[in-house]
Amino acid sequence: MEKLLERFLRYVKIDTESVPGLKQIPSTQKQFDLSKLLVEELKEIGLEDITLDDNCYIMATLPSNIDKVVPTIGFVAHVDTTPDFTGANVKPIVWENYDGKDLVLNKEEGIVLKTDNFPEIKAYKGQTVVTTDGTTLLGADDKAGVAEIMTAMDYLVQHPEIKHGKIKICFTPDEEVGAGADLFDVEKFDAEWAYTMDGGPMGEFEYENFNAAGAEITFKGQNVHPGTALGKMVNSMNIAAKFATKLPDNETPETTSGYEGFFHLLGMSGSVEETKLEYIIRDHDRKLFEARKDHLESLVKDFKREYDKATIELSITDQYYNMKEKVTPNMHIVTLALEAMKALEITPDVKAIRGGTDGARLSYMGLPCPNIFAGGHNMHSRFEYVPVPTMVEATKMIVKIAELNAK
Structure with missing residues (x-):
């Protein structure tokens, strides 16, 4: 000793x-x-x-x-x-x-x-x-x-x-x-x-x-003077904030344990013009892990349709298995x-x-x-x-x- x-x-x-x-x-x-x-x-x-x-x-x-x-x-x-x-x-x-x-x-x-x-x-x-x-x-x-x-x-x-x-x-x-x-x-x-x-x-x-992946979602909007913004401004922060609320609030690190996986919002930064959300995705089960990535991709597609004046880009990178x-x-x-x-x-x-x-x-x-x-x-x-x-x-x-x- x-x-x-x-x-x-x-x-x-x-x-x-x-x-x-x-x-x-x-x-x-x-x-x-x-x-x-x-x-x-x-x-x-x-x-x-x-x-x-x-x-x-x-x-x-x-x-x-x-x-x-x-x-x-x-x-x-x-x-x-x-x-x-x-x-x-x-x-x-x-x-x-x-x-x-x-x-x-x-x-x-x-x-x-x-x-x-x-x-x-x-x-x-x-x-x-x-x-x-x-x-x-x-x-x-x-x-x-x-x-x-x-x-x-x-x-x-x-x-x-x-x-x-x-x-x-x-x-x-x-x-x-x-x-x-x-x-x-x-x-x-x-x-x-x-x-x-x-x-x-x-x-x-x-x-x-865990099986692990990192995801970055970039929301690109359009900024104009707020006094003349009607129908012109596309506030990327508002879109990103709405996106963050669409993921299950009972599937985060602070609400899970054991073999339960999660989406973890690791970082956010932005302005009216551009906002980034950084997530890590975790699950012990490989099928559930792949399903989580698919869910994120599906959600991005939905937002692209709903907010067609914005540009939304998703990047997912597997980290380990x-x-x-x-x-x-x-x-x-x-x-x-x-x-x-x-x-x-x-x-x-x-x-x-x-x-x-x-x-x-x-x-x-x-x-x-x-x-x-x-x-x-x-x-x-x-x-x-x-x-x-x-x-x-x-x-x-x-x-x-x-x-x-x-x-």
Whole structure:
């Protein structure tokens, strides 16, 4: 636990925030600050074939220590943190023997992690918990996963009595801005399957996620002086506002859960002349996902007929698909992870991700890749925290999966 915590605290203090909308990987050069440190630590641990490419992807190999052939497996985590909340100047606070009460993160600024707002933290009474000082996020997403993989590899090197096959690891950039798998070299990685260490609380295991698309609708109107606008003005904002009300108000992120999909109005901007609406479309079921896209296209056609003086353009781009389609034919990789949990007396919490993961993209690139818990709570927030014992169990999961795979 001491080595794991020491690593984690060292990593979170390095700013690796990624930036959306850029056509470069990594989106920020500061992601190399952590990646270069990891390369040196991997060398010290004793891994082989260590590479850091120009796009900030780290790959390394732990050689097999058995004389029979078993599948090569991999573990993946990302080094970047979300742009949703600042990750600069992170000041982690370690709360030993947490008392189960509210945590005053920052007395001067009155920032308190309240158990009424985040009751899940009370389950960690008596444990060591790491938070921020309330002015930044923590970065457990996914530096907890990075620290767990590093510590597991170190442990396996130090304990050769634990038999394992060849293990590949990769640390990716830009996962938080949707580009983590863009330049992932699956052929070079050369594993039969992998696991992302990027989940939440203890026992969380995911091999299903949303099918996802992004949609942009542009409404082009016509502006004239409002004093002489009768029959001439076409106000694109009014048309766009009416359009937004036509989508089901009970199929939004704030009104759905579990396997329920949604339309999410992500952004709107405009003027009389031109207005843009940005949506994300999500559904676990592929047929329902396609139906949602069809519904949006049908609605645009209706508005084109009704508002024929305006120009309305729709662009839909698929982003990722449900990894279940690629994992289900390889269910032994799920069984292996669940067997590891059973051996460690961890209660599995198998669920579908209401979002995406590098693993979803990688699964469609030929590397089936479910997601295992890493321990974080309240991701992308000033109230992010991680219980250290959960990180320890996640590290044990990596070791146990490697051990069971060798058998």
